[in-house]
Amino acid sequence: MAETDDDVRIFPVETRFQQLAKRPGGIPRDKALAQAQAKIDEAKPAFDDWLNQQLDTLVDVVKGAQTQGADAEWAEAANRYCRQLRDVGSTMDFELLTFIAGSLSEILDAITMGAEFDRDAIQCHIDALLLARQKSYRGIKPEQVPELISGLRRVAEQLSTSLP
């Protein structure tokens, strides 16, 4: 049924957030961003532990697929860890790790949508992630390791073209 003007009510809203935000005494943007960055820096030492834990769990999940089979449910479970690595990596100066996790996430998405489980494609991404988590790779951008990146892209593209 189509909506008529009589069905629609339009009204102004000023939320409490808007009222609070406009009060004097706030922190200027530049200072707020600097303070936020300092808070992120404080969290960096804990990142290594978190990263190792996430990656170890992802490795275990992938190993599980080799023994128990890899269906869409498995791919989604593995992808949860992968997405978390991707989403946090850039913020913590691990851009290469973010790129690799993003590429693996696309592969897992493809499996969820019906592509075949490609053990080699996944294993080479896992190996790349284990390499990229090393401290010596912090601050390294994907374009600084073009051979690795082009190899991963090639593997991911092959899988996406195999979608039913």
Added chain:
Amino acid sequence: MASSTINFRDTVILIADASSYLSMLVHSILRGFGATKILEVRDSISVLQVLSNQKFDVLLFDARLPPYGGLKLTHAIRRKVDNENRMMPILLMSSDTRETAIRRARDAGANMVIAKPISPASLYDRLAWVALTPRQFIDAPTYFGPDRRFKIEGYPNGVGRRKGDKIVDVAEESGPALAQGDIDNLFSAARMGKD
């Protein structure tokens, strides 16, 4: 925009993300902005529970928040007539920045979509926009939420949007990921006659 300074003191913020680390990062960023009243939960069931007991000023949650997902949760919050948090700003954090995903978030009633990975600047500028830009609400049989027909004229101090940004055309079901500026434009597309 007259001022880009936002006072976050006493603002009650709810962060909902299954990832404890990402949630902690967003929490840390908000602390840096001066916010002190921040609560974290890990799933959408917890969101609904805390919303029934407490009033919040801003809700920040992951678009894939288990078990219902961010869109269903947004829709549920907006449609619940007796919920005092019904009109609070909802910002969805999403790594799925395809146009269709952004459009669904907007149509569910989200105020904004923030692309992951989140940076202090991207979060601050979008919160500032939500705080400093008046926006009407629409109550219709098929939609309750902030007016989708708005135009982003620019963020405070002219940041957060690129000079060459263009309005995004309506796309097919799937497509490439959008940059944050394109996401913002998609939220503004309706007024421009593209939606």
